[in-house]
Amino acid sequence: MDVTLAREWMRAAAGAIAADADLLTRLDAAIGDGDHGVNLNRGFTAVVAALEKTPPETVADVLIKAGTTLMSRVGGASGPIYGSALRAAGKALPPAAEVQPADLVAALHAGLEAVRKLGGAAPGDKTMVDAYGPAADAFEQAVAGGADLAGAAGAAARAAAAGAEATVPLQARKGRASYLGERSIGHQDPGATSTALIFQALADVS
Amino acid sequence: MDVTLAREWMRAAAGAIAADADLLTRLDAAIGDGDHGVNLNRGFTAVVAALEKTPPETVADVLIKAGTTLMSRVGGASGPIYGSALRAAGKALPPAAEVQPADLVAALHAGLEAVRKLGGAAPGDKTMVDAYGPAADAFEQAVAGGADLAGAAGAAARAAAAGAEATVPLQARKGRASYLGERSIGHQDPGATSTALIFQALADVS
Amino acid sequence: MKKFINDPADVVAQSLAGLAAAHPELRVDTEEQYIVRADAPRAGKVGLVSGGGSGHEPLHGGFVGPGMLDAAVPGEVFTSPVPDQILAATKAVDGGAGVVHVVKNYTGDVMNFQLAAELAADEGISVETVLVDDDVAVEDSTWTAGRRGTGATLLVEKIAGARAEEGGKLAEVAAIGREVNAASGSFAYALTSGTTPAAGRPGFELPADEIEAGVGIHGEPGRRREKLRPAKELVRSALDAILDAKTFTGPVLLLVNGLGGTPLIELYLIYGEASAYLEERGVAIARQLVGNYVTSLDMAGMSLTLCQATDEMIRLWDAPVRTPGLRWGA
Amino acid sequence: MKKFINDPADVVAQSLAGLAAAHPELRVDTEEQYIVRADAPRAGKVGLVSGGGSGHEPLHGGFVGPGMLDAAVPGEVFTSPVPDQILAATKAVDGGAGVVHVVKNYTGDVMNFQLAAELAADEGISVETVLVDDDVAVEDSTWTAGRRGTGATLLVEKIAGARAEEGGKLAEVAAIGREVNAASGSFAYALTSGTTPAAGRPGFELPADEIEAGVGIHGEPGRRREKLRPAKELVRSALDAILDAKTFTGPVLLLVNGLGGTPLIELYLIYGEASAYLEERGVAIARQLVGNYVTSLDMAGMSLTLCQATDEMIRLWDAPVRTPGLRWGA
Ligand SMILES: Nc1ncnc2c1ncn2[C@@H]1O[C@H](COP(=O)(O)OP(=O)(O)O)[C@@H](O)[C@H]1O
Numbered sequence A, B: 001m002d003v004t005l006a007r008e009w010m011r012a013a014a015g016a017i018a019a020d021a022d023l024l025t026r027l028d029a030a031i032g033d034g035d036h037g038v039n040l041n042r043g044f045t046a047v048v049a050a051l052e053k054t055p056p057e058t059v060a061d062v063l064i065k066a067g068t069t070l071m072s073r074v075g076g077a078s079g080p081i082y083g084s085a086l087r088a089a090g091k092a093l094p095p096a097a098e099v100q101p102a103d104l105v106a107a108l109h110a111g112l113e114a115v116r117k118l119g120g121a122a123p124g125d126k127t128m129v130d131a132y133g134p135a136a137d138a139f140e141q142a143v144a145g146g147a148d149l150a151g152a153a154g155a156a157a158r159a160a161a162a163g164a165e166a167t168v169p170l171q172a173r174k175g176r177a178s179y180l181g182e183r184s185i186g187h188q189d190p191g192a193t194s195t196a197l198i199f200q201a202l203a204d205v206s
Numbered sequence C, D: 001m002k003k004f005i006n007d008p009a010d011v012v013a014q015s016l017a018g019l020a021a022a023h024p025e026l027r028v029d030t031e032e033q034y035i036v037r038a039d040a041p042r043a044g045k046v047g048l049v050s051g052g053g054s055g056h057e058p059l060h061g062g063f064v065g066p067g068m069l070d071a072a073v074p075g076e077v078f079t080s081p082v083p084d085q086i087l088a089a090t091k092a093v094d095g096g097a098g099v100v101h102v103v104k105n106y107t108g109d110v111m112n113f114q115l116a117a118e119l120a121a122d123e124g125i126s127v128e129t130v131l132v133d134d135d136v137a138v139e140d141s142t143w144t145a146g147r148r149g150t151g152a153t154l155l156v157e158k159i160a161g162a163r164a165e166e167g168g169k170l171a172e173v174a175a176i177g178r179e180v181n182a183a184s185g186s187f188a189y190a191l192t193s194g195t196t197p198a199a200g201r202p203g204f205e206l207p208a209d210e211i212e213a214g215v216g217i218h219g220e221p222g223r224r225r226e227k228l229r230p231a232k233e234l235v236r237s238a239l240d241a242i243l244d245a246k247t248f249t250g251p252v253l254l255l256v257n258g259l260g261g262t263p264l265i266e267l268y269l270i271y272g273e274a275s276a277y278l279e280e281r282g283v284a285i286a287r288q289l290v291g292n293y294v295t296s297l298d299m300a301g302m303s304l305t306l307c308q309a310t311d312e313m314i315r316l317w318d319a320p321v322r323t324p325g326l327r328w329g330a
């Protein structure tokens, strides 16, 4: 992945979130407070603007700038979570204009670790961890099996989508949806859904 | 009309208003504030209770007590108006257990005069005057033509109903409906409608 | 209809009972149905009484207390109180210096207060009536019952209340009240109708993109139906209507009033638009108030009221007031 | 969706601009998006900062002023503010004695305030956080994000604010705030959902005869759906839930809070029922407040909050406060 591709990824993610903002908001209205799509759309629009204003020169800096922007523009639960994920991922990368799939494996895991440290969610708690975890694992396995970026990103995207869908029958234990208790069952987690969109964006540009 | 009939009239009026309270309220919601049925129902229920508690011995006292009760229980525009109408009508009657149709002619006109004095409404202003006026005139003419109470009351009831219906095309110039300007056109006046019910009650018991 | 009530017929009585329990500094006569300052009657002080149908809270019961009303007389929802009730409140606050009735210009209110004033006169109490008729949406002609009393009622009650509190005589208190009313104009928009407990359904039904312009505070339809427009445009239209109907050169008192179901976040946005437009029109704002004060049950809507304020009015506006609904300096 | 707005994206910013215009006694940083007392920072005084998503007005911006908050940080509607914003407000009120953050227990609020506190610490400002989690509708277990912060937030802000105003030290202000929170419990019912400007439709749709029990203040569905019942029964169920979850022997502070779209006439009726039932249960009421204070946009609903009050809390509750949304003694 080179710095151009990294920026394209963020642009594609922003596009996907804008396109599905309404879906994300509707999912959040069902078991949360109905702002997830609006939140992320505001944040990723700002990310695209920030990356255009002063284009970073390393992949790491693209991710760090994206994360910092999300953190200072999104608010809510998803702002700090996506923000620290991207910042941690960026910080785990070598400071280079181009990074290798193996570097990205480490970065993805560092991001996941940051999410779990900040939010304390375990797999099965019906959060974005349920899409992010399987995606990071699938990416790692694909790379270990010799896949190139496109192949690994495709595997991650499929795993994230499956993970997001698999949140439907779960009862939420973190975030706003947990207030609903059993009534959270039967709905797909909005954060896991947006995570799947972001991995799909990576697959699309790779 | 004897004192028993006078009390039956008030009871029948109360019954008719209770039965049509919802209609009166709906008419009032269209061009007023949607309380006419509730107002009159509260008032006439109190009238029936008051007449039962200490039954008056003259027709005049039935009407005065009914008017006083309405005035102190109804509120709104219709409370003072119906209240003073009945009180003025009662005061115009001889203090007797039984009164003649000619006495009632004078009483009805005294009541109408009180309404016009208190509220200042002229015929055609889309108020209860548009039912009450024709009813009083029809009653008078019937009596002049030799009709008995039943005949005169029937004529008055028909005239009141026609007068109420004739308020539909009028633009209101008094009361709340006047705020609507031209938008008051096309609706029947609730107060004229309740007046028609009260005259119909008289016809029913006569 | 979804409301936190027990029985539509008992709403006013039970709400009054709750008000009495929540505000021990007031005295509530639940029998005669009126609310008075606990220290009423105060010898030598002009009593200030207002009232009207319920459903406009905090008006009027929430404005009883030092510096504002001596008593409030709530009728049934949207129904004027009855003369007996008004008389009882008038007697309760009469300290020998006379009583001012603040009456919103509705046929029912006018008649019932007039009958009460006659009864009070029979008992030797001097009553002066201040009629409030600030709503410029209604034409002031012989073709209507005249302009309605709406937002300016709060201004009249606050300013006349302060004048009475500082010892103003009957004629003086009534005079400043009338002056405030004459200097005021209001205009309101409704996004939805309120629902009375008794009727159980909204007074009118509006399509999703339509609003009523020129509504009063009783759920009655307005002067005309319009398409929903941005707040900025609605504020300008409302202010234009007021500025066209009466002369305002400033400084003004500006009341941005919610009709009950409008969140504060919107009322403050409206205030921002209103103050910007008044500046554009060269009208200075001396004092302002933003909130749900003169309401129409749960109606989503807002009214704007301007009052061309004299120094004297501003002084009285700033005077301490201590009521459940309006309080400062005390 | 019918609202008095111009563009859903600008609602919070434009409403803040209006607040700034309406309250010259406050200072509003429209760039960083926070509201501070005009005299901030005050040397030696502990600063009190709160915030959260917008849509709960007058909470929090309406509670900025002497005796209560030094600053408020409004996020977008129902969305926690961001760390930069919270940091800016924290710096604006830091008078050298440290700053207390009052944070409602929502994942987003907790994270964003925590990040801001870390950034503030980096700049040498001591921050203590008081977490508010009074909503007994949510089980306090590892299976949830813990209880939500709702009505008790007002009590914490008022009482800790008074303690800071009289010169309390950082640890003392935080301690009384935590004490108030620990002593409080709340429960809410919704008759309708509120509508966020961004979503443009109600958070949930309810049939004409159903209500949500155990809702929070973000338009989220509650713990369960129930049939509408008389107010008396709903009040008893809500109080039972609170009295079961925590021990209250009185004297208590009782807050009857409307969620935005509930008329005062209903809130006072509710207060009447609540005070009668508490008497029945042997719980004395020391102080009470009735109104729309911690709202959820235009949601028709109400919450009850009880706080087992110490003499010290009552003393601080009675202390003067001068804010747009709560004012007495000043
Ligand atoms: N503790 C947590 N750990 C990981 N993800 C979380 C946590 N809490 C919430 N989330 C995610 O955040 C999403 C909600 O984001 P958003 O709606 O933007 O914020 P908010 O809940 O503050 O309104 C949830 O769908 C969930 O995936």
Ligand SMILES: Nc1ncnc2c1ncn2[C@@H]1O[C@H](COP(=O)(O)OP(=O)(O)O)[C@@H](O)[C@H]1O
Pocket (backbone or CB within 6 Å): B028, B032, B033, B034, B035, B036, B039, B040, B075, B076, B077, B078, B079, B081, B115, B118, B119, B120, B121, B126, B127, B128, B129, B174, B175, B176, B189, B190, B191, B192, C078, C079, C080, C107, C108, C109
């Ligand atoms: N000035 C008036 N003269 C005669 N009748 C009037 C006048 N004003 C109103 N009314 C009558 O009163 C009726 C409304 O009564 P009601 O709804 O009980 O009182 P309110 O208008 O105070 O709510 C109207 O339909 C009209 O017939």
Ligand SMILES: [Mg+2]
Pocket (backbone or CB within 6 Å): A028, A032, A033, A034, A035, A036, A076
């Ligand atoms: Mg959300």
Ligand SMILES: [Mg+2]
Pocket (backbone or CB within 6 Å): B028, B032, B033, B034, B035, B036, B076
């Ligand atoms: Mg009516």
Ligand SMILES: [Mg+2]
Pocket (backbone or CB within 6 Å): B033, B035, B076, B077, C053, C078, C079, C080, C108
């Ligand atoms: Mg009425």
Ligand SMILES: [Mg+2]
Pocket (backbone or CB within 6 Å): A033, A035, A076, A077, D053, D078, D079, D080, D108
């Ligand atoms: Mg949110």
